[in-house]
Amino acid sequence: MEHVCLHSLLRTPEDRTHAIGSVIKRLGEIIPGIRNELYPVTSSFGMPVYFSLERAAAPYFGIKAYGVHMNGYVEKGDQKFLWIGKRSDVKQTYPGMLDHLVAGGLPYGISCKENIIKECGEEAGIPRSISTNATSVGAISYMDIEGFRYKRDVLFCYDLKLPANFVPNNEDGEVDSFRLIPVPHAANIIRRTEFFKPNCNLVIIDFLFRHGYIHPDCRGYLDLLQSLRSGDCS
Amino acid sequence: MEHVCLHSLLRTPEDRTHAIGSVIKRLGEIIPGIRNELYPVTSSFGMPVYFSLERAAAPYFGIKAYGVHMNGYVEKGDQKFLWIGKRSDVKQTYPGMLDHLVAGGLPYGISCKENIIKECGEEAGIPRSISTNATSVGAISYMDIEGFRYKRDVLFCYDLKLPANFVPNNEDGEVDSFRLIPVPHAANIIRRTEFFKPNCNLVIIDFLFRHGYIHPDCRGYLDLLQSLRSGDCS
Structure with a gap:
């Protein structure tokens, strides 16, 4: 499997955030350290937010994070x-x-x-x-790549x-x-x-x-x- | 002509500096603003000096200069x-x-x-x-490229x-x-x-x-x- 697609019916950032949140919940202990803190997902800093996801999950999806x-x-x-x-x-x-x-x-x-x-x-x-x-x-x-985590931080x-x-x-x-x-x-x-x-x-x-x-x-x-x-x- | 070679008999930095100095003198007004100040030519900063050449001539040879x-x-x-x-x-x-x-x-x-x-x-x-x-x-x-000058400055x-x-x-x-x-x-x-x-x-x-x-x-x-x-x- 080379990439994951979101279902085309998920049209708004809120829809996508909700759907991906359910997936992350199902993944359970594969993703440790859930913080209940949402990170925005964008193409680059300051650009429109495509969806948000749990902070601890970001590196499992290779999502860039800012700090x-x-x-x-x-x-x-x-x-x-x-x-x-x-x-x-x-x-x-x-x-x-x-x-x-x-x-x-x-x-x-x-x-x-x-x-x-x-x-x-x-x-x-x-x-x-x-x-x-x-x-x-x-x-x-x-x-930084460590196990299943691909951290991309700015x-x-x-x-x-x-x-x-x-x-x-x-x-x-x-x-x-x-x-x-x-x-x-x-x-x-x-x-x-x-x-x-x-x-x-x-x-x-x-x-x-x-x-x-x-x-x-x-x-x-x-x-x-x-x-x-x-x-x-x- | 894709590149210029130095004669293989020019074995020391001093020999090369002298030979290239003569060429630059011959080029006359093609290279304006001669300052009588020698710049070292290296592969990168702090590396051995291959030869030195007149500061005003450096961009005509695409030589990197430091300031x-x-x-x-x-x-x-x-x-x-x-x-x-x-x-x-x-x-x-x-x-x-x-x-x-x-x-x-x-x-x-x-x-x-x-x-x-x-x-x-x-x-x-x-x-x-x-x-x-x-x-x-x-x-x-x-x-910066300007006419025959290719400036590469750090x-x-x-x-x-x-x-x-x-x-x-x-x-x-x-x-x-x-x-x-x-x-x-x-x-x-x-x-x-x-x-x-x-x-x-x-x-x-x-x-x-x-x-x-x-x-x-x-x-x-x-x-x-x-x-x-x-x-x-x-």
């Missing part, structure tokens, strides 16, 4: 520090791994900016008065410079703890370990490029930059 | 301003057009960082104590945040005047006019992405980002 990822950092004198979260040991995906200060999927019908502000509140207790300063800085993309990247005295506070139980570490220390963890949730590596590497920690006089600079940007950001 | 481009900006409260130069009316290339605060080709045997510091001094009178803070933020690439991009009271001062006669303008004003000039030297547009658009002036909730965001990154950065 927002934010590096929260602090400047002390000449040095910059990154706030790094450790995921809860009971989180369904990537338990116990290192994470950004704030990240989340982009649900249907909310702007990127509103979503990052919402996630800032839920994941790190950052008040709107601060999170409204989160600055969009680009996007990265990656693909992450909108944000930077937020935080006051030195701000301490994050997780409010939804998804984060075990937060630590503030010097940027070169975070770079070393990425280089030498697999502690970070894999997609966070890319967003931090993008940060390292934009803030001059990886610079043109480093060997292999353009190769790494080109590789980071080779994903399908559409 | 450094710097956006100098000032922060006043929540607003950012860009220092924009107007090129001298007697400059050989793009006379009278708008330009970055500092930009220059990357000659043989100097690091990108040293080059940007040198150009900061020559082009804008920025002392080393300030220019050493210039931060590498990525690279962009473009191709520009290493830098940001430099300047003190509010700093006023640039051109020291090599290449700049007519400087003006400090709000970032959205610079964006409008790019959108509506052809006043900027063409490659500067790309470096400023990259700045607009990284500083949140072009953001994911803008229509066509990913298309423009993907297009900006589609060049051959090698």
Whole structure:
């Protein structure tokens, strides 16, 4: 079987969403981690929504998903520090791994900016008065095949410079703890370990490029930059 | 004739550089604007130098060239301003057009960082104590065919945040005047006019992405980002 077609009688996005929802329910435990959160399915970002489907099911159908990822950092004198979260040991995906200060999927019908502000509140207790300063800085993309899952993600990247005295506070139980570490220390963890949730590596590497920690006089600079940007950001 | 070969007796980079230099001299006025500045010819950045050739001749042979481009900006409260130069009316290339605060080709045997510091001094009178803070933020690439010239350029991009009271001062006669303008004003000039030297547009658009002036909730965001990154950065 090379592809699956939707029945031609399913004419509206709502009809399709409903029908596919029934199929996903029938698939039962083949698709673990159902979140009851609908993701829009489009040809590319901002285009009309063909239908929506359960977030956990998207990679089983090769559906592209969009998210927002934010590096929260602090400047002390000449040095910059990154706030790094450790995921809860009971989180369904990537338990116990290192994470950004704030990240989340982009649900249907909310702007990127509103979503990052919402996630800032839920994941790190950052008040709107601060999170409204989160600055969009680009996007990265990656693909990942694992078993029956074909992940195609585009992450909108944000930077937020935080006051030195701000301490994050997780409010939804998804984060075990937060630590503030010097940027070169975070770079070393990425280089030498697999502690970070894999997609966070890319967003931090993008940060390292934009803030001059990886610079043109480093060997292999353009190769790494080109590789980071080779994903399908559409 | 599909390609030109170098004589097999030319075994060292110096031999080749000398032989090609003679050819370029013979070509006379076919190649205007000779600068007596040698550019290294490599397969990609940082690789062994096969030979060097006159900077003005590089596009006539389709040779990739590398440069450094710097956006100098000032922060006043929540607003950012860009220092924009107007090129001298007697400059050989793009006379009278708008330009970055500092930009220059990357000659043989100097690091990108040293080059940007040198150009900061020559082009804008920025002392080393300030220019050493210039931060590498990525690279962009473009191709341009014009008459017999096939330009293949990779520009290493830098940001430099300047003190509010700093006023640039051109020291090599290449700049007519400087003006400090709000970032959205610079964006409008790019959108509506052809006043900027063409490659500067790309470096400023990259700045607009990284500083949140072009953001994911803008229509066509990913298309423009993907297009900006589609060049051959090698």
